[in-house]
Amino acid sequence: xxxxxxxxxxxxxxxxxxxxxxxxxxxxxxxxxxxxxxxxxxxxxxxxxxxxxxxxxxxxxxxxxxxxxxxxxxxxxxxxxxxxxxxxxxxxxxxxxxxxxxxxxxxxxxxxxxxxxxxxxxxxxxxxxxxxxxxxxxxxxxxxxxxxxxxxxxxxxxxxxxxxxxxxxxxxxxxxxxxxxxxxxxxxxxxxxxxxxxxxxxxxxxxxxxxxxxxxxxxxxxxxxxxxxxxxxxxxxxxxxxxxxxxxxxxxxxxxxxx
Amino acid sequence: xxxxxxxxxxxxxxxxxxxxxxxxxxxxxxxxxxxxxxxxxxxxxxxxxxxxxxxxxxxxxxxxxxxxxxxxxxxxxxxxxxxxxxxxxxxxxxxxxxxxxxxxxxxxxxxxxxxxxxxxxxxxxxxxxxxxxxxxxxxxxxxxxxxxxxxxxxxxxxxxxxxxxxxxxxxxxxxxxxxxxxxxxxxxxxxxxxxxxxxxxxxxxxxxxxxxxxxxxxxxxxxxxxxxxxxxxxxxxxxxxxxxxxxxxxxxxxxxxxxxxxxxxxxxxxxxxxxxxxxxxxxxxx
Amino acid sequence: xxxxxxxxxxxxxxxxxxxxxxxxxxxxxxxxxxxxxxxxxxxxxxxxxxxxxxxxxxxxxxxxxxxxxxxxxxxxxxxxxxxxxxxxxxxxxxxxxxxxxxxxxxxxxxxxxxxxxxxxxxxxxxxxxxxxxxxxxxxxxxxxxxxxxxxxxxxxxxxxxxxxxxxxxxxxxxxxxxxxxxxxxxxxxxxxxxxxxxxxxxxxxxxxxxxxxxxxxxxxxxxxxxxxxxxxxxxxxxxxxxxxxxxxxxxxxxxxxxxxxxxxxxxxxxxxxxxxxxxxxxxxxxxxxxxxxxxxxxxxxxxxxxxxxxxxxxxxxxxxxxxxxxxxxxxxx
Numbered sequence: 001x002x003x004x005x006x007x008x009x010x011x012x013x014x015x016x017x018x019x020x021x022x023x024x025x026x027x028x029x030x031x032x033x034x035x036x037x038x039x040x041x042x043x044x045x046x047x048x049x050x051x052x053x054x055x056x057x058x059x060x061x062x063x064x065x066x067x068x069x070x071x072x073x074x075x076x077x078x079x080x081x082x083x084x085x086x087x088x089x090x091x092x093x094x095x096x097x098x099x100x101x102x103x104x105x106x107x108x109x110x111x112x113x114x115x116x117x118x119x120x121x122x123x124x125x126x127x128x129x130x131x132x133x134x135x136x137x138x139x140x141x142x143x144x145x146x147x148x149x150x151x152x153x154x155x156x157x158x159x160x161x162x163x164x165x166x167x168x169x170x171x172x173x174x175x176x177x178x179x180x181x182x183x184x185x186x187x188x189x190x191x192x193x194x195x196x197x198x199x200x201x202x203x204x205x206x207x208x209x210x211x212x213x214x215x216x217x218x219x220x221x222x223x224x225x226x227x228x229x230x231x232x233x234x235x236x237x238x239x240x241x242x243x244x245x246x247x248x249x250x251x252x253x254x255x256x257x258x259x
Numbered sequence: 260x261x262x263x264x265x266x267x268x269x270x271x272x273x274x275x276x277x278x279x280x281x282x283x284x285x286x287x288x289x290x291x292x293x294x295x296x297x298x299x300x301x302x303x304x305x306x307x308x309x310x311x312x313x314x315x316x317x318x319x320x321x322x323x324x325x326x327x328x329x330x331x332x333x334x335x336x337x338x339x340x341x342x343x344x345x346x347x348x349x350x351x352x353x354x355x356x357x358x359x360x361x362x363x364x365x366x367x368x369x370x371x372x373x374x375x376x377x378x379x380x381x382x383x384x385x386x387x388x389x390x391x392x393x394x395x396x397x398x399x400x401x402x403x404x405x406x407x408x409x410x411x412x413x414x415x416x417x418x419x420x421x422x423x424x425x426x427x428x429x430x431x432x433x434x435x436x437x438x439x440x441x442x443x444x445x446x447x448x449x450x451x452x453x454x455x456x457x458x459x460x461x462x463x464x465x466x467x468x469x470x471x472x473x474x475x476x477x478x479x480x481x482x483x484x485x486x487x488x489x490x491x492x493x494x495x496x497x498x499x500x501x502x503x504x505x506x507x508x509x510x511x512x513x514x515x516x517x518x519x520x521x522x523x524x525x526x527x528x529x530x531x532x533x534x535x536x537x538x539x540x541x542x543x544x545x
Numbered sequence: 546x547x548x549x550x551x552x553x554x555x556x557x558x559x560x561x562x563x564x565x566x567x568x569x570x571x572x573x574x575x576x577x578x579x580x581x582x583x584x585x586x587x588x589x590x591x592x593x594x595x596x597x598x599x600x601x602x603x604x605x606x607x608x609x610x611x612x613x614x615x616x617x618x619x620x621x622x623x624x625x626x627x628x629x630x631x632x633x634x635x636x637x638x639x640x641x642x643x644x645x646x647x648x649x650x651x652x653x654x655x656x657x658x659x660x661x662x663x664x665x666x667x668x669x670x671x672x673x674x675x676x677x678x679x680x681x682x683x684x685x686x687x688x689x690x691x692x693x694x695x696x697x698x699x700x701x702x703x704x705x706x707x708x709x710x711x712x713x714x715x716x717x718x719x720x721x722x723x724x725x726x727x728x729x730x731x732x733x734x735x736x737x738x739x740x741x742x743x744x745x746x747x748x749x750x751x752x753x754x755x756x757x758x759x760x761x762x763x764x765x766x767x768x769x770x771x772x773x774x775x776x777x778x779x780x781x782x783x784x785x786x787x788x789x790x791x792x793x794x795x796x797x798x799x800x801x802x803x804x805x806x807x808x809x810x811x812x813x814x815x816x817x818x819x820x821x822x823x824x825x826x827x828x829x830x831x832x833x834x835x836x837x838x839x840x841x842x843x844x845x846x847x848x849x850x851x852x853x854x855x856x857x858x859x860x861x862x863x864x865x866x867x868x869x870x871x872x873x874x875x876x877x878x
Contacts, residue, residue, distance in 0.1 A: 049772045074774025085766035087629040088819040101762050102774035106755070134819070150765070154773075435718050437733070437851075469849060471575045472733045473598050493658055495725055496718035502735045504601035508594075 001076060001157035002026050003048065003189065007056035010040070010047050010213075017043045018054070019213040025206075027157070030184035031191045032200035032221070035210035036234055041193040042082055044210070045160045048191075049079045060158070074102025078154035082162040082193075084147055089134035092146050096122055099153035121153035124179050126172075140167040148176065152183075159183065161192040165199060177203035197238070201225055201248040209233060221246050230254075293402025294356035294377075299324075300344045300367075301360035303524030304381050306332050307394060308358060309339075310410060310526065311403050319352055328488055331520050331528040346370045356400065384525030385466070386448045387418065393525060410527050417530040418452050426540045428481035431458035431470065433509070434519070435496035439470035446484075446522045449529055453536040455482070472499055476508045482539055483509035487516035515539040552823055555816050559830035563611065566837035570607040571599065573844045605736045608743070610840045611833045613731075613795040614805060616746050618832020619825060620788045621806020623753045626760035626821035627784045628683055630692055631811060632869065635792045636803025638692070639699025640675045644789075644796035645726040646703045646710070647671025651797075653714040665745050669793035675699050676785045728855030729800035731840050742794040749791025750829070752783045757822030764821065802855050804862020805832050811869065 003025040010018040018040045025031055033041050047054040050065060050073060058065040060076045068076070078099065086095065099121070100114040110118075122128045125145040130138065135146055144167040151159060159180075165173045173196070180190045181203055194200040200207055200221065207224035209217040211233045217224035222240075230238050231254040241247040297312060298319045299305045305324035308317050309332050322343055323329045324336035342348045346367050349357060354376065359368055361382045372378055379400055384390045391411050398407020430450055432440045440446035441457065441464025450457040458480050459470065475483075485500065499505055521532040571587065572580050576598060586592030587599040621634040635641045651657040651667035682695035707726055711719045759780040762770035771777055795802075809831040810824055817823035839857040846852065 046768070049768070051768050051771055069774075070771065070776045071774035074772060077772065079769060079772035081766060081768045081772075083766055083768065085629075085764075085769070087764045087766075088814070088821070090764060090819045094818055094820055095764070098762055098765065098773065101758060104758075106758055147765070160772075469851065473602050474575045476598050476602070477576050477594050479594055493652055493655055494714065494716035494718045495652075495722045496716070499733055502601070502733060503737065504597055504735070507597055507601070 001061040001189065002059070003077075003158055003191075004059040004062075005048070005056065006059075008044070008047060008058065009055040010043055010052055011055075012043070012052070017213050018047065021056070021213070021215055023208065023215065023218070025158075025189050025191060027187050027189055028184050028205070029189050030180050030203065030205045031189075032204035032207045033191055033193045033210065034195075034197060034200050034207060034225075035216075038212075039210040040213040041210055042162050045079065045162050045191070045193065048160060049073070049077065071102055074154070074156075076156055077158040077160055078151045078156045080148060080151045080159075080161040080164055082166075084143060084167075086135050086143065086147075089136040091132050092127060092135050092138075093118065093122070093131040095135045095146060096127075096149045096153050099150040102154065117155055118149075118153050121149040121155075124152060125149040126175070141169060141172060144168055145172065145176075152179070157188055159188065159190045161190065163193050163195065165194065165196060173199060181205075197225065197230075197248045197250060201246045221248070294354075294400070296352070296354045297356045297358065297401065298342060298349055298352050298354035299358040300342065300349070301358065301362075301381070302329050303360055303383065303526075304358035304397070305336065306330060306524055306526055306528070307381075307397050308401070309335050311394065311397050311407050312401050313403055313406075316401060316403075318354060327520070328518075329520050329523060331524075331526070331531070333520075346374070349376070350374060358397075384445050385443050386445070387414070387452070387525075387529075390414070390445075390525030390529065414527045414530065417527070417533070426454060428455050428540045429458055429461075429478070430455045430482040430484055430515075430536065430540075431475060431478065431480040432484045432517075433470065433475065433499075433505075434486060435494070437470055437472060437499055438467050439464060439475075441465050441468050445525055445529070446532075449522050449532045450536065453533045453540065455536060455540055472502060472504060476504050479508060481513065482515050482536070483513050484515045484517045484536065485509075486519040488518065552817060552827075555813075555827060556830065559827060559834060563830050563834045563837065566834055566841065567607055567611055570610055570837050570841055571603050573841050574598070574603055575848060601735060602733065605734050605739045606731050606840070607837070608739050609731055609734050609799060610837045612743060612746050613799055613802065614833035614836025615829040616749065616791040616795045616832070617802060617805035617836065618809040618828035618830070619750060619753050620792050621832070622810040622821065622824045622828035623756055623760065623784055624788060624806065625810055626763060626824070627756070627780070628679075628692055629763060629766075630683075631873070632693055632807070632866075634804070634806030634810075635672075635788065636801060636805075637700070637807060637866070638675065638679045638696035639703055640672050640679075640788060640792055641796050641801035641803060642700045642703035642707070642727070643675035644668040644672040644793045645801045646707045647793070648797040649707050649710045649726055653710060653716070653719055661741060665741055665794040665797045668797035669745065669789050671703070672793035672796070673785060673789035675703070676788055680781070680785065724853060726800045728853035728859075729796075729802035730851065730853045730855075731799055732851050734798060738798040742798045745794030746791045749787045749789070749794070752787030753791065754825060756780055756783050756787070757825050760821035760825075800853075800855070802836070802858055804858045804866065805835055807869075808862050808865050809835055811865075 005021055005023040008018055008021040035041055046052045048058060096118045097110055097114065100110055100117060104110065125148055127145050127149055130142060135143065138146065148164055164176060168176060177199055180192060183190055184205060204221060207221045208215060209224050209229065216233055217229055225248055227238065230236055235254050236250040237252050237254050239249045239251055295316060296318045297308060297316055299308045300321050302321055302323040305320035317339065319342045320336050320339045322341040325333050325341060327333045330336060344364060344367055349371055357371060357376050357378045359378060359380050361380050368378055381393050384393060394407050394411055398404045432446050439459040441459035443465050444467060447457050447460055458478050515535060517532050517535050522529055572583055578595060583599060586595035590596065617635060624633040625631055647667035647670050648664055651663045657664040678699055679692060679695045683692045704727060708723050711723050759775045762773045762775045767777060810828045813827045813831050814824055817827050839854055842857055843852045843854055
């Protein structure tokens with residue numbers, strides 16, 4: 001399913017947070033959305049979900065997002081918010097099952113298909129052992145993985161994730177990147193906001209660099225993340241290498257290292 | 260039996276006429292040394308004072324004496340300046356005797372005593388003995404013993420006729436908030452004088468007490484005495500009067516309108532309440 | 546899903562307890578008549594006065610106890626799920642006191658006498674206003690403190706205005722009736738009250754019942770819920786007006802009864818796997834049971850006096866509320 005953004009503009013509190021963003025994402029892409037704090041990455045995802053009023057056009061699978069019902073939108077995309085809110089001590093299994101909500105009619109109970117999807121998602125995120133534990137009693141990392149499992153259980157063509165690797169240890173961070181890459185390989189599309197340039201460069205098929213609400217760069221990781229761009233956008237000097245794939249690692253603030 | 264009833268009714272009518280005749284009679288002057296400027300703060304003492312006091316003796320009555328809901332002598336009371344029971348008002352009137360009930364504001368009474376006024380408190384009447392005692396005592400205080408004795412005699416004559424030909428029917432008084440009058444209350448004494456049985460007393464209620472709607476329905480009294488004026492302005496207190504169960508039990512034939520003012524205070528006018536109940540019990544109208 | 550069997554058992558158990566309490570409520574009263582005679586008088590037309598007592602005094606009281614209890618439990622569960630806040634309930638948030646204010650204005654100005662439906666409608670309006678105010682104050686993140694403070698402010702205002710309205714009434718008894726409106730009572734309610742309130746309550750229940758799935762999704766926050774296909778505007782409308790209709794009508798005939806909507810969902814939450822949608826029917830039944838029990842106690846403990854229902858629910862609920870505050874105090878601000 002294609003995601004098409006045309007001249008997307010968002011104003012919040014009189015400030016232009018997103019300015020004339022045009023972007024198309026297709027099947028099989030794992031897009032890393034990167035940029036400094038305040039660049040508008042979260043806002044972009046929220047606008048796509050429909051949580052913010054936006055100027056311009058958003059199309060999901062060729063249809064205008066505005067014309068879709070909330071339920072229909074929930075069938076086409078899943079969203080992992082930056083706020084990891086869990087209001088009640090719901091067992092993990094039931095929480096992940098919430099991801100199936102968009103597919104089920106109002107009073108229907110989950111069926112075997114839903115149970116299978118939940119099991120798959122929990123296996124992918126390695127939280128099967130926590131199935132009956134109240135979600136609020138988990139550690140930060142476990143909670144994060146459970147919430148990602150919920151988004152995976154939705155099994156939508158498009159997955160939008162806002163800082164999914166926050167609170168995860170390195171092993172789980174990499175495991176998650178693998179999961180996203182696999183999803184893209186299976187024909188889905190993933191857009192993830194990432195702060196970690198190394199992860200983004202190594203695992204994403206495409207990088208979109210945002211700064212002050214505008215797209216600065218859009219392309220393959222090493223095409224988008226050049227030393228000059230890192231200097232001008234992030235203000236950092238980075239190490240570029242290749243170890244079975246791109247390695248990008250910020251070293252120090254720009255203008256500090258000699259040469 | 261019927262002849263007894265007729266005789267009684269004639270006697271009662273005669274007493275009522277005599278009572279009516281007594282009222283507008285210009286009172287004779289009081290004795291020497293009696294109070295010359297009396298102020299009454301309580302609707303019951305107001306009415307007794309209006310009946311007993313001599314010419315020019317009673318200076319002011321409470322505002323309630325002029326309310327038809329509370330006072331039998333509301334028209335009489337129009338002749339007097341009213342007070343609202345405030346110490347300052349009373350002070351400005353400079354009375355030599357102040358009449359109050361025991362339930363008049365404690366603070367006001369205490370303040371007036373401190374200011375040096377003579378206060379005489381009259382407890383609320385719960386029986387006709389109390390009524391007689393209050394009337395005679397007021398007569399003594401005002402130096403109008405003869406007049407008080409006259410009124411007590413008239414009351415006694417009126418009551419004497421009531422017991423004859425008692426029908427023994429059961430009556431329940433029912434007022435706002437499901438209150439009824441039981442034994443040891445003035446209303447109870449009136450009911451007794453009318454030759455009827457009081458449901459409140461039967462249920463063991465002393466004074467005024469709560470009578471649940473259920474108990475009222477199950478007792479199924481012959482008469483239910485209410486104050487017809489009570490349910491004019493809306494309030495929850497009077498909601499039970501439109502309750503379907505109440506309406507079924509206290510249908511039109513059983514409902515008796517006894518104005519609260521006729522038995523709120525003790526006095527010769529209580530005979531009016533007795534008359535109404537008697538007439539209702541005999542089924543000859545209200 | 547494991548736990549479904551346990552949940553069904555819970556609902557069945559609650560239903561049985563509620564039914565038993567309903568019957569008990571029919572059997573309690575000043576009349577000293579044995580149970581079988583009372584019940585027989587209820588169903589047959591031959592019971593004479595006892596039939597009158599059963600059908601016109603005890604039956605409406607039991608029906609209202611059941612439906613108002615269900616209303617309070619259900620609306621409490623919905624408010625907690627919607628505001629994502631375990632301290633939310635119609636009494637604490639000022640919804641019941643505002644409904645009282647609407648009812649008082651309709652009743653004591655004589656509007657209700659001229660136009661009977663005016664009473665529940667006015668109460669509904671009062672309740673709706675309160676819910677909207679609290680919703681606006683709570684904002685999208687529903688901070689615990691702002692919600693509770695909004696509720697305190699609304700309660701205080703509604704209470705003061707009610708007192709004023711009663712004092713201005715022409716009827717001298719009115720000023721004393723503030724106790725009924727603030728604490729609630731089911732004494733001597735008639736079938737008239739039932740027919741006046743029940744349609745609105747049922748309408749409110751229908752609106753509230755439908756929010757279950759949306760409330761489940763709201764567990765993850767409004768943004769995630771929206772992405773899960775929840776129409777947030779629709780949920781807000783259903784929660785606000787469902788609460789206003791049901792709580793408004795309940796308050797119009799019985800006064801403001803507090804704490805049921807707080808205690809019942811909280812006690813039952815662990816048994817429903819904390820899922821809001823499961824909590825709704827359980828809270829409705831639990832609330833009905835709690836209020837029926839309180840109403841029975843009120844008649845048994847002080848048979849001669851008219852003890853107000855709200856006294857008993859507050860005796861249980863207020864300490865419970867304090868304990869709840871104590872437990873969540875670290876997360877309070």
